[in-house]
Amino acid sequence: MFDKALAAAGPTPLFSNKSADVLDVYILTAAELNARGDPVTAEKILRQVYRYRPDSPWLLLELSYIEARKGDTAGALELLDRARRRSAPQGASEAYARTGDIYFNTGAYARAGEMYRRALELNPVQQLALDGQAALRAMKTGPGGTGDNEGEGLWHQ
Helix, strand or coil, X not given: CHHHHXXXXXXXXXXXXXXXXXXXHHHHXXXXXXXXXXXXXXXXXXXXXXXXXXXXXXXXXXXXXXXXXXXXXXXXXXXXXXXXXXXXHHHHHHHHHHHHHHHHHCCCHHHHXXXXXXXXXXXXXXXXXXXXXXXXXXXXXXXCCCCCCCCCXXXXX
């Protein structure tokens, strides 16, 4: 459905209306495409929107997800930092939680725990952060997860 719409619109008409509401629709479309397994098209849309709204926290969050999937951890973290600084508490909570996920996935568990904690300070029901904390607890208490491993400073706080 989205592919046909994008192909029909072409690269120029797609962004001829630069109003905030219309650009938000493009961000939402890109997020949906990414979730459905088309990160290439999603990134193309997000990069076009970025030209008009480089400080949009929502856009920065979506771009960070794509950068992380591509393996650009530093780029993803930089985008998340920008999103946090430009967001209301709800968006900042999401950015902290996603930052926690990046740290978790790179083995920086203490830093991940700190980011999840910050996310939950801003939004106590932030699901990504709750899931991340649960995963950290499972590592600590599950098979082989004694919390005694080097780098697991989270467990000694």
